[in-house]
Amino acid sequence: MLPPLYKQLLNDYQQDFPLSPRPYLDIAEQLGVSEAEVLAAFEALSEQQLISRIGPVIAPNNIGSSALVAMQVPPPELQRVADLISRYPEVNHNYERENRFNLWFVLIGRDADHLQALLADIEQRSGLKTMPLPMLADFYINLGFELNLHD
Structure with a gap:
């Protein structure tokens, strides 16, 4: 069973991930938790192989x-x-x-x-x-x- 924060991160940030110098801080402020908690949760999700990466999906041939x-x-x-x-x-x-x-x-x-x-x-x-x-x-x-x- 996943903690509520993990579930919220998995569900709410598949798209519209904050594009800023501190996106994890932005997420933390939106969810009412600390930036360290968000980073730890994403690390745990990665270790559990529930996510493989955090990054953009770029439309083909728009960049490169x-x-x-x-x-x-x-x-x-x-x-x-x-x-x-x-x-x-x-x-x-x-x-x-x-x-x-x-x-x-x-x-x-x-x-x-x-x-x-x-x-x-x-x-x-x-x-x-x-x-x-x-x-x-x-x-x-x-x-x-x-x-x-x-x-």
Whole structure:
């Protein structure tokens, strides 16, 4: 069972995260707790693997260069490769799909050369090929979701 503060942070700050020099202080003031409590709660949520990162999701190709990337990963290697992909700060999310191309992720580089270098690094470290896909149409998918926070 999660403490009420953890639940509120998970539910209320998926979007509209404060953009300021001290966003955690802003959150603390909004919730009537200390900045240290907010930081400790986010750290605990991360340690419990309830959140993987706090950061922006940038629309494709608005800043830098981006690609949707698919990989064909042998099932016994899927978790290892997904964990490797998740360690790149340029990846905003990755997910498994039921397909021979079973690992998908969005990769953002500062420019096209950086994006290619990232893909090459991922291939070298994973031992697997990547398949970057061009964006033909822009679709917005809201990645936030309402959590059922009632006990």
